[in-house]
Amino acid sequence: MGRPCGAHDPGRQRDRDCTTIQADPQPGTAEPKRPRASGLAAPTPGTDARTPPRRPREIALNTSDATGSLLAEGDSFFHVPTIAEFFPDAILFEGTWFEFNRVQLVRLIILVVVLVGMSVIASRSKLVPGRIQSIVEILIEFVNTSIIANTLGLREGKRFAPMLVTMFFFIFAMNLGGVIPGLNLAGTSVIGMPLLLALWTFVTYLFFGIKKHGLGGYLKHETMPPGVPKPIYALLIPIELLQVVLIRWASLTIRLLANMVAGHIMMVVFIGMTQALLFSGSALIALAPFSGALAIGIYGFEIFVAALQAFIFTMLTAVYIQMATADEH
Amino acid sequence: MDTTLLAALDGNIATVGYGLAAIGPGIGIGIIVGKTAEAMARQPELRGQLQTTMFIGIAFTEILTLLAIVTGFIF
Numbered sequence: 001m002g003r004p005c006g007a008h009d010p011g012r013q014r015d016r017d018c019t020t021i022q023a024d025p026q027p028g029t030a031e032p033k034r035p036r037a038s039g040l041a042a043p044t045p046g047t048d049a050r051t052p053p054r055r056p057r058e059i060a061l062n063t064s065d066a067t068g069s070l071l072a073e074g075d076s077f078f079h080v081p082t083i084a085e086f087f088p089d090a091i092l093f094e095g096t097w098f099e100f101n102r103v104q105l106v107r108l109i110i111l112v113v114v115l116v117g118m119s120v121i122a123s124r125s126k127l128v129p130g131r132i133q134s135i136v137e138i139l140i141e142f143v144n145t146s147i148i149a150n151t152l153g154l155r156e157g158k159r160f161a162p163m164l165v166t167m168f169f170f171i172f173a174m175n176l177g178g179v180i181p182g183l184n185l186a187g188t189s190v191i192g193m194p195l196l197l198a199l200w201t202f203v204t205y206l207f208f209g210i211k212k213h214g215l216g217g218y219l220k221h222e223t224m225p226p227g228v229p230k231p232i233y234a235l236l237i238p239i240e241l242l243q244v245v246l247i248r249w250a251s252l253t254i255r256l257l258a259n260m261v262a263g264h265i266m267m268v269v270f271i272g273m274t275q276a277l278l279f280s281g282s283a284l285i286a287l288a289p290f291s292g293a294l295a296i297g298i299y300g301f302e303i304f305v306a307a308l309q310a311f312i313f314t315m316l317t318a319v320y321i322q323m324a325t326a327d328e329h
Numbered sequence: 330m331d332t333t334l335l336a337a338l339d340g341n342i343a344t345v346g347y348g349l350a351a352i353g354p355g356i357g358i359g360i361i362v363g364k365t366a367e368a369m370a371r372q373p374e375l376r377g378q379l380q381t382t383m384f385i386g387i388a389f390t391e392i393l394t395l396l397a398i399v400t401g402f403i404f
Contacts, residue, residue, distance in 0.1 A: 083402050150381040251392045258395035261402075312388045319385060 078276040081268040086190050086261065106177050107187040114173045143168050143314065151318040160321055163204065167197065168314040171256070175306030178264055179299060186306070189260035191253065198252035201317040205248075209324030219244075222324065248320055252313060259309050263302045270295035343401035350397030357390040 092100040121133055129137055143165050148157035157164075174193060178186030188194050209218040223240040224233060274295050277288040365383040369376050 146377055146381065150378055251389075254399055255388060255392050255395055258398045262395075262398050308384075312384055315381065315384060316388060 079272055081265050081272070083261075085264065085268065086185070103185055103187065103190050106183045106185050107174065107193065109183065110173050110177050110187050114169065118169070139169070139172075140165055147311070147315050147318050151315065151322045156322075156325070157318070160204075160318065163200075164314050164318055167200075167317060168310050171197065171313050172307060172310035175260060175309055176303070178260060178267075179302050179306065186260040186264065188256055188309075189264055191257055194253045194256040197256070197313065198249040201252060201320060202249040204317070205320045205324040206244075208321060212325050218324070221326075248316075252316060256309055256313055259305055263298075263305055267295070267298055267302060270298050341401070347394075347397045347401055351394050354390045354394045358387055361386045361390065 086103065088102040090099045090101045091105065118136070121136055125133055144154075144161065147168070148154065148161055148164060151157070152160060171188065174187035176186075177183045178189060206218075209222065212218070213221050219241070222244050223237045225236070225240075228236060270291060274288055274291040277284050277291055361383055365379050368379050372379075
């Protein structure tokens with residue numbers, strides 16, 4: 001031990017391996033890595049016995065090292081959330097294409113609750129609405145006035161209202177899964193569902209745009225905005241084309257997915273930190289109430305984000321449809 | 330020759346990258362919301378439309394930061 005990083009030492013695997021603190025020049029007494037609470041993938045065994053094993057990338061995201069940082073005191077409790085949170089073990093059909101894990105279970109529960117609930121509310125609807133019916137009516141009214149009327153217009157938007165209302169309720173319910181105790185995971189926090197919804201949007205605006213303008217007319221309408229100097233078109237057409245066929249639906253997917261993933265991880269970090277501080281058995285307990293208050297604040301923020309993301313997704317869908325089906329100027 | 334390493338950093342540069350990626354959109358969203366507030370103060374009756382436009386603008390700006398979250402996990 002004791003060569004500087006990057007020296008010609010065949011025993012070393014990667015540069016990262018030689019960046020641990022080694023104040024002790026004696027090879028045998030180098031401090032061994034403390035075992036981590038989250039033992040995900042087994043670390044690759046180093047070729048050199050003295051080399052600390054290379055940590056998997058997920059764990060390397062956590063910057064607190066085992067060597068004497070302040071937060072390391074809560075290390076044995078604090079389960080650092082990783083991306084593996086969203087890929088729990090399979091419940092049914094493991095190893096097949098129809099693998100069924102916790103996320104699918106959450107989605108199924110939410111789907112059943114929303115479908116049955118909405119059917120019951122719709123079948124019992126009265127002229128003078130009850131409490132639950134008026135909540136649903138307020139939400140539908142919200143989609144109608146602030147999304148459809150502001151983008152597509154009420155007359156043109158009537159065709160798309162069922163799709164947009166469905167989309168709004170579906171995303172909102174799926175997002176709320178992340179804050180409902182017991183479910184704890186948003187149905188939209190794994191890429192399949194946002195991707196499916198975004199492709200629905202993509203197919204819809206493409207279909208109605210081509211239906212209205214014809215294929216050539218639609219492409220011209222979307223990629224060649226009027227009033228631009230001719231040479232600029234060489235630059236503009238590829239960008240706009242890429243935007244129509246890829247960027248729009250990809251960004252819809254990533255926006256919803258990243259919001260849900262980041263929200264969940266943030267919540268897990270703060271709640272886990274509160275627990276770790278509370279049971280740290282040192283003066284750090286005094287910090288636990290602040291951390292707990294932050295966790296509750298973030299919980300509230302996540303409810304807001306669930307509604308906001310449903311709103312933005314539906315809104316952008318409406319905007320894209322409006323762009324595709326707008327009349328020529 | 331034996332050298333002694335006194336200090337080192339371990340971790341992933343993605344955490345720094347996220348911070349960098351949050352600067353630009355942060356400023357951008359600030360400008361968007363500020364201008365919308367200004368516009369709403371001038372024309373309160375256009376509040377609904379302005380808010381709609383504001384949220385669309387925020388969505389387009391915010392995606393840059395969200396991409397940074399995703400790239401941190403992918404690479």
